[in-house]
Amino acid sequence: MKNVFETIFFTEILQGLGITLSHMFKKPVTYRYPFEATPIQDRFRGIQYIKTHADGRTKCVGCYLCQKVCPSECIHIETDCGPNGERLIRKYELDLSRCIYCGYCEEVCPVDAIHMGWEWNTVASDRSGYVINMKTLSQNYKDNVEGNWKNKHLQKKLVEGVQQ
Amino acid sequence: MVTVKIDGKEVQVAPNTLILDAAKEAGVSIPTLCHDSRLNPFGACRVCLVEQVGNPKLQAACTTPVTDKMEIVTRSEKLSRVRKTAIELLLINHPLDCPVCDKGGECTLQDLTYEVGVTKVRFDAKPNDTPVDHTNPFIERDIDRCVLCGRCVRVCDEVVNIQAISFLNRGTDTIIGTSFEQPWNCEYCGQCISVCPVGSLNNRIYLFKNRPWNLDRVKSVCGLCSCGCTVDIDYEGNEVFRMKESPEEGINHGYMCAKGRFGFEFINSIKRESEAVVKAGGESKKVSFNEAVDVAVEKLKKVKDTAGADAIAVVVSPRLTNEEAFLAGKLAKDVLGTSNLFSTETNEVNPEATLEEVENSDCVTVLNIDVTESNPILGLAVRHAARTGTAPLAVFYPGYTALRRVSKKFVTGTPDEVRAAMESYAAAVAGASNEYSEWAAKLTNAERPVVIFDPYNKADVKLAQDIKKACAKVKVVPAKAKNNSVGIVDMGFGAKCPTEFAQGLESGKFKAVVVLGENLSARSVWTKSASKAAGLELLLVTDPFMSETAAMANVYIPVSTFAEKSGSFTNLEGHVQSIAKAVDKGVNTDACVVSAIAKGLGIKLPAEVSAVRGMIEKEVPLYSGINWDGGVVSYPYVFAGEVAATDGKAKGKGRFFLYPASLRLHSGSFTRWSPDLAKVYGEPMLELSVEDAKELGISAKDRVKVKGEGFEGEFLVEIEKKVSKGCIALPEDFVATAGIFCNGKSLRADIVK
Numbered sequence: 001m002k003n004v005f006e007t008i009f010f011t012e013i014l015q016g017l018g019i020t021l022s023h024m025f026k027k028p029v030t031y032r033y034p035f036e037a038t039p040i041q042d043r044f045r046g047i048q049y050i051k052t053h054a055d056g057r058t059k060c061v062g063c064y065l066c067q068k069v070c071p072s073e074c075i076h077i078e079t080d081c082g083p084n085g086e087r088l089i090r091k092y093e094l095d096l097s098r099c100i101y102c103g104y105c106e107e108v109c110p111v112d113a114i115h116m117g118w119e120w121n122t123v124a125s126d127r128s129g130y131v132i133n134m135k136t137l138s139q140n141y142k143d144n145v146e147g148n149w150k151n152k153h154l155q156k157k158l159v160e161g162v163q164q
Numbered sequence: 165m166v167t168v169k170i171d172g173k174e175v176q177v178a179p180n181t182l183i184l185d186a187a188k189e190a191g192v193s194i195p196t197l198c199h200d201s202r203l204n205p206f207g208a209c210r211v212c213l214v215e216q217v218g219n220p221k222l223q224a225a226c227t228t229p230v231t232d233k234m235e236i237v238t239r240s241e242k243l244s245r246v247r248k249t250a251i252e253l254l255l256i257n258h259p260l261d262c263p264v265c266d267k268g269g270e271c272t273l274q275d276l277t278y279e280v281g282v283t284k285v286r287f288d289a290k291p292n293d294t295p296v297d298h299t300n301p302f303i304e305r306d307i308d309r310c311v312l313c314g315r316c317v318r319v320c321d322e323v324v325n326i327q328a329i330s331f332l333n334r335g336t337d338t339i340i341g342t343s344f345e346q347p348w349n350c351e352y353c354g355q356c357i358s359v360c361p362v363g364s365l366n367n368r369i370y371l372f373k374n375r376p377w378n379l380d381r382v383k384s385v386c387g388l389c390s391c392g393c394t395v396d397i398d399y400e401g402n403e404v405f406r407m408k409e410s411p412e413e414g415i416n417h418g419y420m421c422a423k424g425r426f427g428f429e430f431i432n433s434i435k436r437e438s439e440a441v442v443k444a445g446g447e448s449k450k451v452s453f454n455e456a457v458d459v460a461v462e463k464l465k466k467v468k469d470t471a472g473a474d475a476i477a478v479v480v481s482p483r484l485t486n487e488e489a490f491l492a493g494k495l496a497k498d499v500l501g502t503s504n505l506f507s508t509e510t511n512e513v514n515p516e517a518t519l520e521e522v523e524n525s526d527c528v529t530v531l532n533i534d535v536t537e538s539n540p541i542l543g544l545a546v547r548h549a550a551r552t553g554t555a556p557l558a559v560f561y562p563g564y565t566a567l568r569r570v571s572k573k574f575v576t577g578t579p580d581e582v583r584a585a586m587e588s589y590a591a592a593v594a595g596a597s598n599e600y601s602e603w604a605a606k607l608t609n610a611e612r613p614v615v616i617f618d619p620y621n622k623a624d625v626k627l628a629q630d631i632k633k634a635c636a637k638v639k640v641v642p643a644k645a646k647n648n649s650v651g652i653v654d655m656g657f658g659a660k661c662p663t664e665f666a667q668g669l670e671s672g673k674f675k676a677v678v679v680l681g682e683n684l685s686a687r688s689v690w691t692k693s694a695s696k697a698a699g700l701e702l703l704l705v706t707d708p709f710m711s712e713t714a715a716m717a718n719v720y721i722p723v724s725t726f727a728e729k730s731g732s733f734t735n736l737e738g739h740v741q742s743i744a745k746a747v748d749k750g751v752n753t754d755a756c757v758v759s760a761i762a763k764g765l766g767i768k769l770p771a772e773v774s775a776v777r778g779m780i781e782k783e784v785p786l787y788s789g790i791n792w793d794g795g796v797v798s799y800p801y802v803f804a805g806e807v808a809a810t811d812g813k814a815k816g817k818g819r820f821f822l823y824p825a826s827l828r829l830h831s832g833s834f835t836r837w838s839p840d841l842a843k844v845y846g847e848p849m850l851e852l853s854v855e856d857a858k859e860l861g862i863s864a865k866d867r868v869k870v871k872g873e874g875f876e877g878e879f880l881v882e883i884e885k886k887v888s889k890g891c892i893a894l895p896e897d898f899v900a901t902a903g904i905f906c907n908g909k910s911l912r913a914d915i916v917k
Contacts, residue, residue, distance in 0.1 A: 063263030064375040081371040085298040110263040
């Protein structure tokens, strides 16, 4: 009897239409990427940055620990002795096309230099763009501190996280 | 023998064995920091404390000898607490800069900290912060990291016997330093770096270049002098990062000299050639290896057809391996059919005593050679005999050497005076009665006497032979110069006198010359005739660098250094040791060159080490059945026949006596391409005594002219306290000085300002 009633009056269709109708009044759960960026959580692990001292010198001492700990072998460091007997970083290269964003480099860094950032957009038209060096990594830090996010969704509050 | 029980394991050891050694016997490991088995017990760090059952006090395992029925406990709750505290106390002042410290990763203190589990120091950590000392060209000193174990002080005193460093001040102010905090003035042997358990003393050549966990290691033999030290070559990819001692291994017991430790950089030099060069009609052209070989083969064929095989000569350098020298001999004799095999070495003198015999000798005499400079590890053996042992050491040398501190008799003066003294000493050994009779008696009464001499000085060889003849038990050490000086002679390159080659060049007898690795211009026997080589039909030169001779060559082929090939070297005691390939710089070995030329001439010669060794074992009786890594060649004779008497007196006229100086930083061939050695000693310097400098009004770093009969040259002055009045010395193996010493080993000259 009930089945006959449902069959005659299309109640299930109306139920479905009702749900659809109710969603028209709710907030959307999807994002219109690429017109709109997805939100990033605080503990997200994105493209690395390397902190600098107030005078612009890098905090990195070139200890090779991140190179050693990196499971995907994406970090390449070359160091040498400077003219005044100081430790000099000749080369610091990070290959983002190899990086698996595990965060081990951040974990192992003894001088709190390398950190996982919140930027994630690595898209480039050729592979060479994926290898970033100390200059880019330091610039990333500067951008983060100043809030020059490429990802417009990143909130100002993250800047505070960077500065700690 | 006494019986001791260590951690429940019973072992039988000799009386007076240290607990540490007994524990090693029992297979129990005790952590140590300040202990070094080659040095006297010290007991500074208290890390090796152990419990003795029945004794309330803890004992330091590295200083306490065992007694019978002793029972030792090395692991207990109490001991781990004590060890932990000992490490914590060391860490109070130790800066925790492991990430930037070169020792990080191979540091004993770091390992111990992990072992005992120190994660936090309970005390007020006050890391030192003194500026790092960079005054020494080779050794970086950071006294903050020092744990005052005293190993550097002890090795410098007990082994090297230079005593450059010591403990300064007392108590908490104690530091390691030089007297009056002067700059380090030492032999730069770097033994202190090798024993430092922390990063207080660092190798400046390797400083901050890499980390130990990135480096691959191969055990090889140093190719910079005839001592034949076992070394570890640390490399990453195709770059050598350091050459360091193999701890306590080899004939050198893990000691090295400045040349070996700091002079390896030439292997990575950017000045090395990578392409072969062929010169034709005044124009030089870079060609491939095969093209260069083809040109050489064609010219060799042409010379052989037109002028005969006798117009071809093969010259090898003592830097070649035994295998390469053998192949070169094969090429000359079997392929080219010439008997013109030359090298700077001759088969007049063969090795006799080993370094171990020198160390354990009970009477050592050094005739007219500065061993601590020319062969530093042989120098260490002499020092060991004279200091740790009680061997009376007599040294004859024009000018004081570092052996003066340990010698019982040091005869110095002008070269002529020293020569006369040596002659009377030899006569006294033979039975004559003169002022050296007492010293001669010491030699003849000794059980294991050793005489060290310079095999390149004919007059000295004669004296050594006279001594050997008068006293048969004397073992002689001809202190040969280069890494394979002995080996190439064994491979047949010592039968002809080097002067014969010079005459051949002068007379135009040779039309084609194959020079493997040798620099004719820098060798005193050949330097005068070297320019004649430029006009030859073929001058084929192989060398890792564009040397003076290579620049004259019409076919030049770049070749590898000792770190890039396998093979073997025979050292000054006749010890055959294998070398291992560490890196590849993209150039061929001399063996490949020889093999390729032979192939071009229609005969197959193998280039692989194992195949060549098979041939050597068959064809060289001395090496039949030899152990290629550690075998000692037994020579049928020491001196080949009666050495002709030579007049060793200084030749020419002039106010000063000029003699060849030995250099610990250079041998004039490979090492001059090392930038770090060149920084300290870049060009030949004229050693002048303090009195003469004052008299002539010359100060250090002045440029003066040296003039004698048939030679002249301008050199930088180095004022040396050790040089005797009326004497001057110049290193021999430089192009600028080879032309002087071609006139003789002992000369007279004038200084013109």
